[in-house]
Structures are given as C-alpha cells and as structure tokens.
Amino acid sequence: MENLPDLDSSYALIIGVDKYSRLSNLPTVANNVGAINEILRHPLIWGLPPERCTVLSNPKSQNEILEELDRAASAAQPPGTLFVYYAGHGLVEPETGEFHLSVATSDPGSVDGTAANYDSVRRRVRRSPAGHRVLVLDCCYAGRALKGEMSTSNIADMLEVDQTCLIASTSANRTALAPPDEQYTLFTGALISVILDGISGAPGLLTARDIWRRVYEIQASRGVHRPEIRSGNAGDNIPLVRNVAWRKPARPMTATKDMTNADVEQLAANLPPTAVKLAAEVLRAGGQDALAGQLLANFVVKRSPEDVRLLADCFCGTSPEDAEWLVGALTAFNELRSEMELDLGDVSYDDLEDWYWDDGLSGSEKGDHLLLDRHLRRQR
Structure with a gap:
C-alpha cells in the first residue's frame, strides 16, 4: 500500500x-472552509499539522489570494503535496471569456480588475516544487479551468507534465449550487460526505480520482451538476486521505499463550513500533484484549515521543478503525495520565476506547476534531 502525502513537506x-x-x-461557503480545514488536519483522515494548513477567508483583493498562493506553493516541497481549495463565486470576463x-x-x-484571474492562479500552482498538486474549485463556471478557455495556453498540456490534479464542481457553462437551507454547497457537501463515510470496497487510501468518482455518482443520483476532473502524469492516482470505510482483510492469527504482565512490559520496552503493532493484533485476535491494551499502554508511557508517533503511523497506515481508538488512547495517556494515576496492569484494550469517547477527552480538549470524531464513531 502506498503512503499518504508526507506531512512535513505538504501544504494546504x-x-x-x-x-x-x-x-x-x-x-x-463558511461551513465548507471550516469542514475542509478540519478534515485535512484530522489524524484519522490525513493529519496535516495546523502550521501546514492556511485558511484564507473573505480576501478583499486578488493580490491577497495570489500572495497566499505564492507562500503555499513555496512551502510545499517534494515529496509532499500542495492542496488548494477555493469556494466562492466564479466569474467570467465578458470580453475575453477568461475565468x-x-x-x-x-x-x-469589472471582473478583470476586481477578481483573481485563474491564469495567475494556475501559474503559481504550477511553480510549486511539491511532488504533486491538487486543486479543488467549488464555484460557478469552474469547468473553464479544465478546458483551457481562460487563456491562450492549454491547461491540459500543463497538467500532463506537472503531476497536477484539478477537480471542478461544475462544467464550463454552469453555475454551482449553494442552497441557503443546506449546511454546505452541494459539491463540497458531497465531497465531505465521501471522505467522512469512506468508500466501501475501495483501498485503505483514497486517491483524488477515487473521491471524484464517488462524488460524481452522488451528484448524478441527485440530478445536479456533475463534477469534472483533469490530471496529468497520474496526478489523480496519488493517495490523498485514509478510507475510513476500509477494513483489513481477515487473516489467520495465532495468539501467544500464557503471556504475563511482565512479558507485556518487556515487549513494550524493547520491540520496535511495527512489532508492537503486530503483537497487539495477535493478542486481540486471540481474545486477549486486556494484554493488548496493556502492551500499548506501556509502550505509550515508557517510550519516546518519536516511537509513539511511529506506532501511531503504523496503525493509521493500515486500518482507520485501529487508528481511531489508538489516536484517542495516545492523546488520553499523553495529556491525562498523571491526573488519572492509571494502573497499567488494569488497562484493557476496550478501556482505551472508553476513556477516549467517554472520560478521556472533553470537547475543548478534542478541539477541532470533536464533530468528526462523533461522526466516525457512528460509522463503526
């Protein structure tokens, strides 16, 4: 399985x-922005650090957009991904047809003098040294960004060499739909739904094309405008987010026998993170949930922060279900262990989940992830 875009070199x-x-x-649109920001930063979906994600709300000039694009494009470095999302009114200059x-x-x-020309936007995206680029446009006439109607240059040719993926909410001659009685615009609402619900039967990591295809199906079933996609050099086949609907294929596993708490402490102290993950899976598969929980609890308490991060990465890269409780457990232990005075010998695998959902973290401590966590819990 391929990995998600590198967190330290990606930027949104x-x-x-x-x-x-x-x-x-x-x-x-305000709801769109908040939800997209939350999704990209959620550790179960991508986990982009807050300092690698910028939100620009209600820019007053085209220069504001272009300056932020310059900063984002420079901040995204190989092998990471530059992700740019825009939601608002799309405008067309009547005389030139430029988007x-x-x-x-x-x-x-006075479109030309008071809005950001898409030609200027795409040039900045193109100049980014990032390994891959994803641009999502939720606005009227967004399809013009796909068809090269906004300038004399052919955007398809640009995409062919730049490993860029462009997703447009609607076609070149249609208006996007933003019903006032909906929480999100129709396109972004479908996009959010696909990412939060996942895609059953799809791989553990979803590509831009996977997401676009499912959003297309949803919009088609509603009888509204279908999104369009254009990419070059397989730019749409790079993993973008975790598929929360994915479950690991069942495989026979043999649990260890007669393992004691002392054995668990020794494993937690000496095994590399990948081996600890496998040991926890073996224990739980054999019905030894308590020992599995103790193994992970001991690891989190006794090992370095870097080891803990590596362990979390092991779980998050394989099963969102495992990552869900593990990330909660890591947070609970790291933030609340001293206050709770936990006896590690009494920790069970299920306790880790219970502390996370019910006792471990309150809404203020969960911060931006609270609503998504509740949603993901309903999907289990």
Whole structure:
C-alpha cells in the first residue's frame, strides 16, 4: 500500500469567500472552509499539522489570494503535496471569456480588475516544487479551468507534465449550487460526505480520482451538476486521505499463550513500533484484549515521543478503525495520565476506547476534531 502525502513537506491552502459587497453572499461557503480545514488536519483522515494548513477567508483583493498562493506553493516541497481549495463565486470576463475567482470586493461589471484571474492562479500552482498538486474549485463556471478557455495556453498540456490534479464542481457553462437551507454547497457537501463515510470496497487510501468518482455518482443520483476532473502524469492516482470505510482483510492469527504482565512490559520496552503493532493484533485476535491494551499502554508511557508517533503511523497506515481508538488512547495517556494515576496492569484494550469517547477527552480538549470524531464513531 502506498503512503499518504508526507506531512512535513505538504501544504494546504483553503480559500473561501462567503461575504460580498457587490455579489450575493454565500453563507454555506463558511461551513465548507471550516469542514475542509478540519478534515485535512484530522489524524484519522490525513493529519496535516495546523502550521501546514492556511485558511484564507473573505480576501478583499486578488493580490491577497495570489500572495497566499505564492507562500503555499513555496512551502510545499517534494515529496509532499500542495492542496488548494477555493469556494466562492466564479466569474467570467465578458470580453475575453477568461475565468476568474472572486474576492469579497469583486464587481461583476469589472471582473478583470476586481477578481483573481485563474491564469495567475494556475501559474503559481504550477511553480510549486511539491511532488504533486491538487486543486479543488467549488464555484460557478469552474469547468473553464479544465478546458483551457481562460487563456491562450492549454491547461491540459500543463497538467500532463506537472503531476497536477484539478477537480471542478461544475462544467464550463454552469453555475454551482449553494442552497441557503443546506449546511454546505452541494459539491463540497458531497465531497465531505465521501471522505467522512469512506468508500466501501475501495483501498485503505483514497486517491483524488477515487473521491471524484464517488462524488460524481452522488451528484448524478441527485440530478445536479456533475463534477469534472483533469490530471496529468497520474496526478489523480496519488493517495490523498485514509478510507475510513476500509477494513483489513481477515487473516489467520495465532495468539501467544500464557503471556504475563511482565512479558507485556518487556515487549513494550524493547520491540520496535511495527512489532508492537503486530503483537497487539495477535493478542486481540486471540481474545486477549486486556494484554493488548496493556502492551500499548506501556509502550505509550515508557517510550519516546518519536516511537509513539511511529506506532501511531503504523496503525493509521493500515486500518482507520485501529487508528481511531489508538489516536484517542495516545492523546488520553499523553495529556491525562498523571491526573488519572492509571494502573497499567488494569488497562484493557476496550478501556482505551472508553476513556477516549467517554472520560478521556472533553470537547475543548478534542478541539477541532470533536464533530468528526462523533461522526466516525457512528460509522463503526
């Protein structure tokens, strides 16, 4: 299985415009931005560090967008991924047909002077040294970014050499749908749903094309505009997020016999993270949940923060279900262990989940991940 984009060299820029001075407001866009930011940072989905993710809300000038794009494009380095999301009004310059991304002060009567020309946007994305680039546009006429109608250059040719994937919410001549009674715009709402629910039968890591295909199916079933995709040099086949619906194939496992608490402590102190993960799987498969929990609890308490991170990566890269309780357990132990005065000999595998969901972390401590955690728990 391939890995997710490298966290330390990837960067995300999320742009949303929901308040306008000369265009109709789009209140659902604010919800879009918050949810996309939360999803990208969630440890069960991608886990992008907060400092590697910038939110730009209601920029007042095209320069604000372009300057943030310059910073994001430079911050994303190989082998990481540059992820750029935009939601707002898409505008077309009547005389030239060029596609623009609106800002809070955009004037539909003066598009060229008051909105960000998409040609300028794509040039900045193209210049990024990132290993891969993903650009998601949720706006009217977004399909023009796919068809090269915004400039004299052919964007398909640019994509062919740049390992870039572009997903547009609607076609070149259609308006995007943002019903005021919905929580999100229709396209981003479907995108969020696919990522949070996962795709049954798909691999453990979802690519941009996997996600686009499922969103396309949802939009088609609703009878609304289908999203479009364009990529070059397999830019759409790079893993982007974890598939929360994926479950590891069943395989025969033999549990160790007559293992004691002392044995568990020794394993936790000496085994590498990958071996600890395997040992926990073997113990749980053999019905020894208590020992599995004690093994992981001892590991978290006694090993270095780097070892703990490596262990979390082992679980998160294989099964979102395992990662779900493990990330909660790591957080609970690291933040609350001294207060709770836990006796590691009494820790069970299921206790780790219970502390996370019920006792370990309150809403303020879970922070941005609270709503997603509740959603993921319902999916189990």
